Amino acid sequence: MEKMENYYQKEIETASYEQIRQWQSxxxxxxxxxxxxxxxxxxxxxxxxxxxxDDIKCVDDLHKLPFLTKDDLREAYPYGLMSKPLSECVxxxxxxxxxxxxxxxxxxxxxIDLWEExxxxxxxxxxxxxxxxxxxxxxxxxxxxxxxLNGGSHKVGCLTLPMSxxxxxxxxxxxTDLEAxxxxxxxxxxxxxxxxxxxxxxxxxxxxxxGIFGAEAWTEEMRKDIEKRLGIKAYDIYGLTEISGPGVAxxxxxxxxxxxxxxHFIAEIIDPKTGEVLPEGEKGELVFTCITKEAFPMIRYRxxxxxxxxxxxCSCGRTHVKMAKPMGRSxxxxxxxxxxxxxxxxxxxxLAKGLTSNYQIIVDREKxxxxxxxxxxxxxxxxxxxxxxxxxxEREVNDALKSMIGISxxxxxxxxxxxxxxxxxxxxxIDRRNLYNN
Amino acid sequence: MTINQLSIFVENKAGTVAKITKSIAxxxxxxxxxxxxxxxEFGILRLIVSDVEKAKEALHENDCxxxxxKVIGVEIPDVAGGLSSVLExxxxxxxxxxxxxxxxxxxGQHAYVVLRVEDNDKAAKILKENGVKLVTQADIDSL
Numbered sequence: 001m002e003k004m005e006n007y008y009q010k011e012i013e014t015a016s017y018e019q020i021r022q023w024q025s026x027x028x029x030x031x032x033x034x035x036x037x038x039x040x041x042x043x044x045x046x047x048x049x050x051x052x053x054d055d056i057k058c059v060d061d062l063h064k065l066p067f068l069t070k071d072d073l074r075e076a077y078p079y080g081l082m083s084k085p086l087s088e089c090v091x092x093x094x095x096x097x098x099x100x101x102x103x104x105x106x107x108x109x110x111x112i113d114l115w116e117e118x119x120x121x122x123x124x125x126x127x128x129x130x131x132x133x134x135x136x137x138x139x140x141x142x143x144x145x146x147x148x149l150n151g152g153s154h155k156v157g158c159l160t161l162p163m164s165x166x167x168x169x170x171x172x173x174x175x176t177d178l179e180a181x182x183x184x185x186x187x188x189x190x191x192x193x194x195x196x197x198x199x200x201x202x203x204x205x206x207x208x209x210x211g212i213f214g215a216e217a218w219t220e221e222m223r224k225d226i227e228k229r230l231g232i233k234a235y236d237i238y239g240l241t242e243i244s245g246p247g248v249a250x251x252x253x254x255x256x257x258x259x260x261x262x263x264h265f266i267a268e269i270i271d272p273k274t275g276e277v278l279p280e281g282e283k284g285e286l287v288f289t290c291i292t293k294e295a296f297p298m299i300r301y302r303x304x305x306x307x308x309x310x311x312x313x314c315s316c317g318r319t320h321v322k323m324a325k326p327m328g329r330s331x332x333x334x335x336x337x338x339x340x341x342x343x344x345x346x347x348x349x350x351l352a353k354g355l356t357s358n359y360q361i362i363v364d365r366e367k368x369x370x371x372x373x374x375x376x377x378x379x380x381x382x383x384x385x386x387x388x389x390x391x392x393x394e395r396e397v398n399d400a401l402k403s404m405i406g407i408s409x410x411x412x413x414x415x416x417x418x419x420x421x422x423x424x425x426x427x428x429x430i431d432r433r434n435l436y437n438n
Numbered sequence: 439m440t441i442n443q444l445s446i447f448v449e450n451k452a453g454t455v456a457k458i459t460k461s462i463a464x465x466x467x468x469x470x471x472x473x474x475x476x477x478x479e480f481g482i483l484r485l486i487v488s489d490v491e492k493a494k495e496a497l498h499e500n501d502c503x504x505x506x507x508k509v510i511g512v513e514i515p516d517v518a519g520g521l522s523s524v525l526e527x528x529x530x531x532x533x534x535x536x537x538x539x540x541x542x543x544x545x546g547q548h549a550y551v552v553l554r555v556e557d558n559d560k561a562a563k564i565l566k567e568n569g570v571k572l573v574t575q576a577d578i579d580s581l
Contacts, residue, residue, distance in 0.1 A: 378447045378503045385445030385482055385507040385554070386536055387475045394479075412479050415449045417501045 005253060005316050008117070008124035008156065012263050013318045017311070020262050020319065025058035027291035028266065032056045032065065035297055038083040041076045042068070042299060062266060062289060063277050067300045073103045073242065082106050084295040094142040095241045095340055105241050106295040112151065114292055118239075118247030118261045119152020125252045125259075125316070126210040126235045128182050130157030135180035137189065138215065139165040144245025145215050145338070149184040152247060158182065165189070168196050176205040183211045186338045187218035187226060187234070191368035194229035208232045214239065214246050215338040217326060217435035223255075236325060242298050243288045249323050254315050257322035264292045267321060268300070269309050272330040283308050285330045286323065304331045327436050332429060336363055337370045341405050343428050349400045350376055353393070360419045364432040373410040374401065377419060439562040440508040441575050442490040443552065446483040447503040450476060458483060458502060465489075465496035470581050471552055473539030486511070486541065486552060486578060510553045510561055511541075511573030521551060527568055528553070533561050550577075 007013045015023075033053040035042050045066040046052065055064055073081060082089075084106070091107040107115070128134060134153040138145025146164055153160040161174055165185070171193065174180065183190065190211055197203055208230055214237035226234045238258050239246035248265055249258035260267045265288050269278045272285040286307040290297040305326040314322060334341045343361055350359055358377040363370060376397075384390055390413065397411045420427050448454045455474070462469060462485075471486040487493045490506060497504040514520040528535055533555050541550035550573050555561045562572060 380503055380505065383445070383447055383503045383505055385443070385484060385505065387477060387482060390447075390480065390482070391477055413447075414480075415447060415454070415501070416503055418449065 006124045008121040015319055021059055023263050024266055028059055029056055031291045031297050035083050035299060041080045065300050067302050068298055069302045078104050082295055083297060084108055089295050093144045093241050103241055108294045111293045111295050114264055115148060115244040116151030116155050119148045120155035122212055122237050122247050122250030123152050123156045125250055126212050128156050128158055132158040132181045133178055134158035134182040135161040135163055135175055137163045137165055137171055137185040144241050148245040148247055172196060176202060179207040181207055181209050183208055186215050187213040187222050188368050190226045212237050216335045219435060242301055243290060252316035252318055257324050259318045259320040259322055262320040265290055267309055280309055280311055304329050306330055334363055336372045337407050339407050345404050346374055349404050353397050353400060354382055358419055362430045373412060375412045375414050377416045378413050440558050441511045441573060441578055443507045443509045444485040444487060444493055445505050445507045448481045448483050450479050450481055461496045461500045462493050465492050467493040470578055471541040508558055510558055512551050512565060513548045513571040513573055514551055516547050516549050524570055527564055531564050
């Protein structure tokens, strides 16, 4: 007997490949025209490449279009990549705590609706129905995690607990008193909750059946650990603010890769060095094109996530292409406690405080929480024979880092030349978390 | 009026002080006084040595961050209340002592103590006016 599978929009989610391609072609043509006519920044990129909207007749023409990167978003900040007037927009969201590299995305009501619809598909795929109580403990605010899953949960009709992040005592109280059945948070927070539940001995009061976990990399080992300790099914979800937010892709009952919502977003895999599109099944950088958005439709946006796509038939019945868990980054971005951190931002702070660029970032995970340590070498100029002056430097760097990246880092001043160099260059980042299953 | 102190940055990990004392020893320089101030992560080793320049050079070669700090050396009688009388003088004249430490060796009936203050000239003047004998660089060199 075929297993029961719940869909939020069955006809779309199980549409034939031809149907998906047809939607993509129609919508791509429309979106390119819309962007070309309404966005001077992207029009300039197209003109430079000698591409006009007339050259884009179907999804096969996608490769002709220029890429967009985070650098473009920064350069065009804040309004340069909008394709609708501000008067049509109803919301902004922004990437987490990154002053130097802040990205602001704009949404019309239509854009919000389609984003929430994608989240609703994810919740439904995780078994969510209107009978469920959905506890959302992603941050609410500029971060897309909370608002996205909150909207999706409303669309499904779950009783939504808009908890936001933190305050574990209160999370557990609502989880048990209101008998939450679905939880949405980062996988590391899920592990932390599991630990707190065990410590309190309240496992029998927890009614969770599924969790939707994203915003950071996690391994199969973490999935097994969470599933066992919380007694749930743990589903992955993928997204990024630039494209909409969580729900760009989501896991189904097969728990083996995430279906990209291809009626809204076209996924490509490219060679990060040459920009060439790679055939299905090959590993490369994931690129997304929004084909239904109005205000901020990114075209060929390079995610920097290294990934593989697969069109193999899925047992859940969904036909949309599946992306594997990202296997790494083509840039040096770190995700620490769900926050995007670039080594260059840390370097900027250190140099501004008179320290050297001989630094090292060590990311680790203690129990379930990420830690970030910044080691920087002492210089003769900064050195003092007084302890309180050196402690003051550490404190100031700490504060400056916190306001730059949004999370606390442990700053350690170390002896000169004590940071390991390879071929004369300091090894900038040591990530001890081993988050990618490669 | 002042004597030269070597201030050296040390990380709080095994073997760092040993590395420093070894490079000073290898340079043929003797340590006359020392103190260590530390936090959880790092410390500052302060040394009075027989040849400051030679020691500094040796430490530089071993990639240490080292600086020379002017400090005051006082000779105090090796009797109860000897140090106290010097510190009371500082206190009466509102001179804040950042840190102090004693010499390893004592000469005869006296002990040498190192004082780190903000205003060396003021402190030296007051000490001299009150009959406290200051230790000179020459005194150190002849130890």
